Amino acid sequence: MKISLNWIKDYLPALDASPEEISRAITFLGFEVEAVLHSGAPALENVVVGKILTREKHPNADKLSVCTVDVGEAHGGVRTIVCGAPNCDAGRHVLAALPGAVLPGDFKIKSSKIRGQVSDGMLCSTDELGIGTDSEGILLLSGEPALGTAANDVLPAGDVVFDVEITPNRPDCQSHLGLARELAAWFKLPLVYPQSRFRGLAEDAPERRDLLAAVQVDTPVECPLYSAHIISGVKVGPSPDWLQARLSAVGLRPINNIVDVTNYVLLEYGQPLHAFDAARLGGDARVSPGGQRLHIRHAQAGETLTTLDGKARALEPPTLVIAGAETPLAVAGIMGGEASGVSDATSDLVLECAIFKRQTIRRTSKRLGLSSDSSYRYERGVDPHMALEAARRAIGLILETAGGEVVGPVFQVGGEVPWQREVVVTHDYICEKLGFDIPAEAMRAAFESLELRITREEPTEARGPAWTLAIPSWRQDLDRPIDLVEEVLRVYGTDKIPATPLTSPGLLAEDDPTVRFNRRVTDFLVGHDFNECASYTLRSGEELSTWVSQTAAAELALANPFVADQSHLRPTLLLGLLEALHLNQSRGTPVQRLCEVGRVFIESNGQTHECASVGFLIAEDTTTRHWLKREAADFYTAKHLVAALANAAGIDFARQPVEPTSGDFLGWQDGHAARAGDLEKLGWKARFGLLDLALVKSLGIEGKVYAGTFSILPEKLADAQTRRRFAPFSLYPATLRDLALVVPAALPAEDLRKQLQKTARAVVGNAFAVESVALFDVYRGESLGDAQKSLAFSLVFRAEDRTLTDDEVNAAFQKIQDELLASTGYALRK
Structure with a gap:
């Protein structure tokens, strides 16, 4: 999440720490700062305010103008500057880079001739100043700043943005207010909560039941709280500069004042909100007896919704939707519909604020392949006791930026679940778990700084007291005494842990047999000019059906796959090797020999066995030209290599029967491939020979491909391992x-x-x-x-x-x- 320092200072006005100190504090509080981004203009020397006095056409260039620019007496007075921008009109105040200035990108300014005309500087665009991307025209300053004023004195102050990785157990910090609480505790500063001008509907407020007549929630377990406020007479337009700047700083594109306010409150409180155009809810009292209403229900089979990203999405039970009188208007907790969204013509709003069950949102987001800032927060948990306060905050900002008035009725289905959680912890317990002593006063200060209210303090027979702490609703991760140990240490400072000698007894043990086997076969294959690969353990179902069997595709399917092309456990290493071969051939890389070691999952007689496996392939060289080609690989090459792999597992391959392949792997060429071993009886199996020519060609791979695999149950490797011993050799001739x-x-x-x-x-x-x-x-x-x-x-x-x-x-x-x-x-x- 991106956190704006200017925004944080709204809640911590006394914060005067440097960005480096704040970044360090965030890290010590338990979060990772991935980047610190600085916005605004860099330090600009010899770039000053000037006023264009005249503008004339360049005598030798159609698109250039010759301007006289007054930059103030301290910087040489009036200068002649050639400019190619279309907006360098006389009378405008601009920023002029004078000779000696160095602009971003190490662009040095000096006096020079441009098409025969002397230019004593340059008029600057936002792109050239490093504060924007507009390079078509120069930056025109508003007002009339004093001539010769340094550029950094008239350009807007920059911001510092921290890109912070928030851990899943801390959804309360997915907001500026949440992280401000943490920094307030660290720097021991008072926290100023945001205030809203809207505190509730006035008693004499008019009612507009024609805009919204009812709210119905069919599934209170999945939606324990749903509120809807009606705001009439708003004027949709651009947001004020301060609001646009806040959103732009953290990477959001401003849209309009209504949408921007909902995004602002989302980033401020961590509470998702959604604004409907009241005129587009669907439903008319003349057509539907219920009039316009919001219905929180499961989608019906066959329903569709075009979401705000412009994509039509098929809905089906049990997808939770926000529906009008007839059709869905939004996917609950994830994204609104295009048809009911706010537009420039919107004058009446219905502002939704709700709490949804996190499992419901996670399931719907995954099924639709649709994720948003709202779903990201709902999936991790939203503080239900802050929802209505966030709604009031948003209403106040909408009234401030878009006008209008809040009218009745206010709809609220469900309510805030009573919250009361207390945890008892003692001073000695914390010291025991930490391994060193912290004064009781420091612990008490840490609790208070984190708003963990002490409701009772009692003496104990040990050195320190016992505290009963009231846990705030936004800290749902705190429910045991051990959790409070971590909180104390975070605020006290992990850098204060005293240094102590550490005794670490060494454990002598041999490597696991699978590790030793993997090491041996890898060394062998790499020594025979193979390149080792590493591919994903998960493959697509289509691959398994094509290359292995329908049975394997059915048995090895994951119950809960993350993505469609990684939905099955791999039964063979050859699929990843073929993918790597195709990639290398498509890029013109002359790689013919590839190998891999890893785990595979083989279905046999209704059981799935996890095996240690090694695989290799040898591709025909169809591109490299040699004056004398080596003998090409063939079936016996693959057989020889597989025999060596089996021998590395302690199996005398020469004593094993070999027969043509059939059945368990469709990818082999009939009559040119063989198999040995039996997984059920012997605990290992091997396949080798020529891969199916048609299937290989269908992958876009050129030429023949010989391959081999050897798979063995890990317990058989343990049985097969024997230590090699030296045997003296004869010094006499044979x-x-x-x-x-x-x-x-x-x-x-x-x-x-x-x-x-x-x-x-x-x-x-x-x-x-x-x-x-x-x-x-x-x-x-x-x-x-x-x-x-x-x-x-x-x-x-x-x-x-x-x-x-x-x-x-x-x-x-x-x-x-x-x-x-x-x-x-x-x-x-x-």
């Missing part, structure tokens, strides 16, 4: 043997490799080690026929304590061949 076998064409090479490795290790036993068994060649040809193929493996043998001899290796190798051929029936390829 011995290599090759073995080629003719096998059926359909036999997976990995199956044979595992069988060969098992046989070799059984044959060798503990004599020495079979260090590795690896496939190095696959051959198909006419000599073998279509039904067979040849697989060639290399076997590496090594001993830890000696160099192996050819005899012992050959003997073992021959026995391996014999046992393998006997058990499989395969043939050696010669």
Whole structure:
């Protein structure tokens, strides 16, 4: 919220602190000052009041004028100045920047020739002076200020505006008066409350039931107080300068005197108000027996309302509306309707002041996607005991700025709920919670400065007294003794907390298994030239329906989403990665490898599992030109990376069955993607391969995209974590043997490799080690026929304590061949 210092001084006339001191005070009181903005003219040297004596057309330029300007004897008397403004007429008082002046933007003024004519200065516009945006004409001064007077002496005094972030628990400070209370307590100054010339309807005031005949509230729980005053004979027009200046200072655009007054009181008291044009309420005694009336009710199905922002909005139950005799006039507590708003032709007003249930306003604002200054305050809480006083304040300002008179009847449905809240707190309790002593007199002064009235003070067996405090209605956040501890400390000053040694015992513990897993897989992928991404955990329902499944879209929907495009929990990291890839491609950034780690939510058999997950994608390079291109990524690239990710979780991926994808993720290309694992049985699952070409293209992504994901339940990570230990390696050389076998064409090479490795290790036993068994060649040809193929493996043998001899290796190798051929029936390829 923006707070004007000039405005605050209306309530704290004795405040003479600097903006820096006030900003510090606001911070120590518990609010954040995001910015301090200074308005008004900066210090302007050599810019003085002058009077244009003559104006002649420039001999060499159609749009320039040559003016003689008297700037006073002290500044050289009459000077010749060339000006391009259309309003530099003779006889007008202006501000002239003389040579040596430096205007905002480091614009230095000096004598110069303009189209052959000497110009000894410049006549200034508001834009050039830094006090406005008008650059079409020069600033014309009202009255006849003395020539040579410094610019800063005739320009309006500036203001200081504090942009303050108010915490949600302090709705009373969403107003100038509320923050003035806080500053009064801090600086120990008296607070002057605003006074209104209207204190109630006169006994002899005329009645105008033709303007408003009745007010009816159908839902008193949602609208416990509704008042309506009729003001007749107003004249709508521009607000006075002081009112426009106040609103402009805090970022509001002045509209007219009626609307400006309601906005002013909103920012002064924090109480929303709304003014209806009485002639546009709808309803006529000749048509509707009830005549013109206000009806606070729920919207009916099919009703619509064009609000003041010009948008037609569909209303439906249980939206609370302010209706006329037939149709809605305003969305209660949020925004008025265009049809009943105040216009230049308005002469009679109905001023609404109401209290609405905060949950009702919050629900309606969210459903309509409509927020306003009024709804912002109603959602956080408005002081019901200040509402009618705010209405009287607004009426007084309307009478002052727009004329007219208040006529009867005054309508009030409901009333102020009786308020009586007392909290008992002791001096020792406060000291105990703070951890240091504060004198009882200082506590008592803090309570009184915050208008927390002490109704009873009693001695206790401890050092200090016990106080019973009456809590004012605007402090609905105070209802426990601990709350008062904070109030004392805020006013006493957190900077006065004594310094004490702090002992903080260190806690030795290992990182969570999920953290360690995330760290390992991130390091691995980044080391393989991937760029790490971070995307939102929430995605849109349309994405899930398209890329995952309708079931996932139904199960992962949030009950109360904030925005439409973040309404579902993500079941996969690929959606965010694809979004990042599209963004990079659209900006011409040559990024092909992206990865991400994070939480995903996977629906399985009616249950939703929260999993630790890692995902990556590799895009085809369709733009970069190379004299020699590297081998493109393929299905096996993705499989190799997923295997490494699974191994980081303690899973031997090579032992897991792999099968084509189906069902649980629609985004894979048929025949070019595979899956492994089972979330229900094994606690993990993996998917890898080529993403669906049509879906990828629909996102605007060029080329093929290979991807992989690995997701695991966090408890399985805890089971899988084992500390790696160093094993000494042999210093002796290895011995290599090759073995080629003719096998059926359909036999997976990995199956044979595992069988060969098992046989070799059984044959060798503990004599020495079979260090590795690896496939190095696959051959198909006419000599073998279509039904067979040849697989060639290399076997590496090594001993830890000696160099192996050819005899012992050959003997073992021959026995391996014999046992393998006997058990499989395969043939050696010669």
